[in-house]
Amino acid sequence: MDWLPTLWFVVIALLWCGYLFLEGFDLGVGMLIGLGRSTEKRKRLLLNTIGPVWDGNEVWLLTAGGATFAAFPHWYASLFSALYIPLTIVLVALIFRAVAIEYRGKAITVATRKAWDLALGLGSLVAAFGVGAMLALTTLGLPLNENGDRIGGAFAWLNWHAILGGVAVVAFCWIHALAFLRLKTDGAVRHEAGKLVGRWLPVAILPLVAWALLVLLDNDSGIAWAVMGLAVIALAASMISGRAGREGVSFIALGVTLLAGVAAIFTAAYPVVLPSTIDPAFDLTVANASSTAYTLKLMSIVAAFGVPMVLAYQAWSYWVFRKRLREEHIPDTHRVVSIIK
Secondary structure, three states, X not given: OOHHHHHHHHHHHHHHHHHHHHXXXXXXXXXXXXXXXXXXXXXXXXXXXXXXXXXXXXXXXXHHHHHHHHHOHHHHHHHHHHOHHHHHHHHHHHHHHHHHHHHHHHOOOHHHHHHHHHHHHHHHHHHHHHHHHHHHHHHHOEOEOOOOOEOOOOOOOOOHHHHHHHHHHHHHHHHHHHHHHHHHEOOHHHHHHHHHHHHHHHHHOHHHHHHHHHHHHHOOOHHHHHHHHHHHHHHHHHHHHHHOOOHHHHHHHHHHHHHHHHHHHHHXXXXXXXXXXXXXXXXXXOOOOOOXXXXXXXXXXXXXXXXXXXXXXHHHXXXXXXXXXXXXXXXXXXXXXXXXX
């Protein structure tokens, strides 16, 4: 079944699209809470917008990594060993972020709460930057030899490609979070988020466009250019609908912009899953990096049942918690005294 490696390349690309779309806005909200200037009530409002869904969104990251490990072990081994340091930093950032979300509400002093806010903001920022850097290096290349091993020191990965990818994902998460808050909240937060999206959307999307163009210009793919054209159309639709006050359409169109842009990048890179900047002969492809046909077949059977269940559950969660939130919905801060002795 020669088509199975290609199928799983598409599945992994879709998993990364799903992660960037769903986790993107809650990483952005985390940055707004921890690194922005807001009142305590507004921070709690922002946290409540992502409270029911943020942990479910991270499932996409785990699934993308697990699918890469199982379907393309050579891709996984080369990428994760080359990026051992930055990915460890990303893991620590995600841990701090998760703990901060759970513990900031339990802080007794203002200083402690501010410390958890900072952990949330920096954790979200570092995680977004690290994921963007990794994906950019996956599509633009690493210094790999004929064995798939990284050449150079521990920081050979730190180049302008990685920085561009990191900035692209951070900027998108920020603008995506504002578009989400415009859709999810009401009152002053909704109004301010709408103003910022209208002003900064074209600028925030530029690093992602630059990343996509670099990959497309390096690979001759008419399909990828067509998909990139769809991303441009979706971006225009997001801007126009946002100015018309159609926040739902604008949010979805912005998501389509991301999905089409990332799809264009992966389409242009195919069949290479990890390029070598030393010699194209050392590139890892869907053919030489994949697992056996039996493994891919078994994975496909499991995914055929598992993926629809995950999608259905997440869709249900978003439907249940679809109502807009206002600052008036957030009670004043108060201490809870235990009566248990």
